[in-house]
Structures are given as C-alpha cells and as structure tokens.
Amino acid sequence: MEIPYIVRRMTLEDLPEVMEIEKVSFKRPWPLSAYHYELTRNDCGYYLVVRLREKGKEGPLLAYGGFWLVVDEAHICTLAVKPEWRGKGLGELILYSLIELALRLGAEIASLEVRVSNRVAQNLYRKYGFEEVGKRKGYYSDGEDALIMTAFDINSQEYRALLAKNRESLERKLKGRRPWWNWRVFMRR
Numbered sequence: 001m002e003i004p005y006i007v008r009r010m011t012l013e014d015l016p017e018v019m020e021i022e023k024v025s026f027k028r029p030w031p032l033s034a035y036h037y038e039l040t041r042n043d044c045g046y047y048l049v050v051r052l053r054e055k056g057k058e059g060p061l062l063a064y065g066g067f068w069l070v071v072d073e074a075h076i077c078t079l080a081v082k083p084e085w086r087g088k089g090l091g092e093l094i095l096y097s098l099i100e101l102a103l104r105l106g107a108e109i110a111s112l113e114v115r116v117s118n119r120v121a122q123n124l125y126r127k128y129g130f131e132e133v134g135k136r137k138g139y140y141s142d143g144e145d146a147l148i149m150t151a152f153d154i155n156s157q158e159y160r161a162l163l164a165k166n167r168e169s170l171e172r173k174l175k176g177r178r179p180w181w182n183w184r185v186f187m188r189r
C-alpha cells in the first residue's frame, strides 16, 4: 500500500523548511536558534514533522509540532501546517501524533495556549478534548490574550476512545491512506 505521509522526529536537517513555515504561520515566529536549542539542548522537548512521501522517498515538509513534557503534562508549544496544505487533515495528523507520543511517554494531561482570535486552531483542539480553562491577559508580545486549553486524563479509556474515533475519521480525511509512524524511534532521545 502506498504510504503518502511520514511522521517522524524533527531533526536539524528539517529546520530550513520548518523556518519557512514558521515565518508565514505566526505573528511572532520562533527564531532558528530557538528550534536549534530545542532539538539539541532541551531534554523535555519532543518535536515531530510530517513529510510527503513520493516514490518511496521523503518529499517536502508539510507540518510540524512539538511539546514539552514536564512530569505528567505535555505542553504543546508549537504546531503549524504549510499554508497551501491546510484543511486536508495534516494539522490533525500532527496533533494526533503528538498526543499519541505523549501518552506513550506517560503523560496524563495535555495543555497549550492559543490566541483568542485563532478559531481554527481552537476548533482543532476542542475536537481533541481540549477545554478552555483560563485566559492569560496580554500573553503574546503584541498584546493579544491567550486561552489556556487543557485535555485532562488523556490516559483514560474515555479519552483513548475519542482518539480512536478521531483517528478513524482522520484516515478517511487523508483519503484512506494510512500515514506511517515509528513510535519506538520517536521515543528515543
């Protein structure tokens, strides 16, 4: 069966393409040095990328995301899809993969901040059980507030059922072609 997308750990070689997406996705993009630090120095940072697979080889980088794992909480710190590839399920594929990896690493809770104006991302997070638990006033450097969203008890049977249901519909959205994950490699640091 053809594997259209590869999900794997982000490496330093991915950074030029990550930065291209970062710059057009965020008002205050992280600098290259921040990603470099995250990949080489931050022991609690986990970052994934989605690449297109073409003729058995890795093609362009389409999406990425990451979280910091602190004790039992996975705090999602970044997530973006290449603009022309949005609306095809890749944001969901990255979020699903981050949560699945966090679970395998023992997380019980997932949390994040999102701009109050970013309804698209909020919809995605709600679909994955994130609830609004508070607001950080003026959290972003341009003064916008952040919503704090949390998915509680992600290791529960109830949450795993939600993940399984979302995965089924995600695979339909990805045109029935299963992406490829290698969890054992993801977990190695």
Ligand SMILES: CC(C)(COP(=O)(O)OP(=O)(O)OC[C@H]1O[C@@H](n2cnc3c(N)ncnc32)[C@H](O)[C@@H]1OP(=O)(O)O)[C@@H](O)C(=O)NCCC(=O)NCCS
Residues within 6 Å of the ligand: 025, 026, 078, 079, 080, 081, 082, 085, 086, 087, 088, 089, 090, 091, 092, 093, 113, 114, 115, 118, 119, 120, 121, 123, 124, 127
């Ligand atoms: C937010 C983002 C990652 C979503 O990725 P995407 O690939 O476009 O989204 P998907 O196709 O996977 O859609 C997943 C869900 O997101 C929501 N969504 C996606 N596009 C939407 C739109 N145009 N309007 C409303 N909700 C939308 C829906 O809940 C959708 O689920 P559904 O198809 O069952 O309705 C993407 O828009 C992006 O990179 N934005 C810029 C960076 C950013 O804002 N990152 C989040 C920072 S907190």
